[in-house]
Amino acid sequence: MVLGYSFMRIWMEKLSLIRFYVIWAIIFYTIINTVPLDRFVVEQNLKRYQETGKIDIHYLNSLSYDGVEGLVRLYKLNPGHPGLAELLQIRKGEFLDEEVSWNSINLSRKKAEEALMNLEL
Known part of the structure; x- marks a missing residue:
């Protein structure tokens, strides 16, 4: 998913990679800490x-x-x-x-x- 979004960024310059990576990192961190x-x-x-x-x-x-x-x-x-x-x-x-x-x-x-x-x- 991250790789796909990064590839989309190549053709669409309006996409913000930093915002996506920060949101993705927060979601990933939350999942890792809630799953036993x-x-x-x-x-x-x-x-x-x-x-x-x-x-x-x-x-x-x-x-x-x-x-x-x-x-x-x-x-x-x-x-x-x-x-x-x-x-x-x-x-x-x-x-x-x-x-x-x-x-x-x-x-x-x-x-x-x-x-x-x-x-x-």
Whole structure:
């Protein structure tokens, strides 16, 4: 779309490229920040785990709070996965030790914290 508009600019000199690029950048930025990409990555990794039995729990841990939710779901699927219980215990301790102020409310964090606190390790 950007390339097509840029080609149209060659023949139509009245078209403003700067305005189009700024609008396109704002739209792109908004889409990237509203689409839950980490949740999609977690879903695909869990789906692949069910097919192959292989998963990188440290990679899921490095994602946002959606990764923690994925680790909890993985624990429910396979509680005996090596290192998973210890990793979840560490994350649980981080949630308990962390002070959250009123202006940093995060829905993903709250869901991950609830899932982790309701999990019996």
